[in-house]
Amino acid sequence: MEAFYEPIHEDDTKETWEELEQAVEDTGKLKTEYRIKGAIGDIIWVEVRGEVEYNNNDEPNRMHSAIADITERKTREQRVNDLRRGGPRLLLVRSAVL
Numbered sequence: 001m002e003a004f005y006e007p008i009h010e011d012d013t014k015e016t017w018e019e020l021e022q023a024v025e026d027t028g029k030l031k032t033e034y035r036i037k038g039a040i041g042d043i044i045w046v047e048v049r050g051e052v053e054y055n056n057n058d059e060p061n062r063m064h065s066a067i068a069d070i071t072e073r074k075t076r077e078q079r080v081n082d083l084r085r086g087g088p089r090l091l092l093v094r095s096a097v098l
Contacts, residue, residue, distance in 0.1 A: 009035035009043065024060045028052045033070065045074040 008016055012034035023030035030050040038044045050065030 007036040009037060011035070023050065023063070024052055028054075030063065030065065033074075043071075044069055045071045 019032045050063045055061045
């Protein structure tokens with residue numbers, strides 16, 4: 001398990017661990033987003049979806065999962081949020097110039 005958490009951004013480790021525990025102990029399904037440290041020190045956002053496989057004794061045996069790079073989506077979301085926060089002020093400045 002340690003190898004799984006090594007690349008996870010330190011600010012996301014606790015929440016990601018809690019979501020994994022919930023999937024294993026409760027729901028059997030995992031869907032989460034978190035940041036990882038890339039090979040050159042960059043930050044990459046990923047989405048992970050997984051399903052826990054249990055043995056005959058209903059104990060967790062393994063998790064089948066898929067991981068997708070969602071960095072571009074997260075960047076777009078951040079830009080939209082930035083525009084929403086600054087949007088009205090920008091419109092007022094533009095209106096004053098006209």
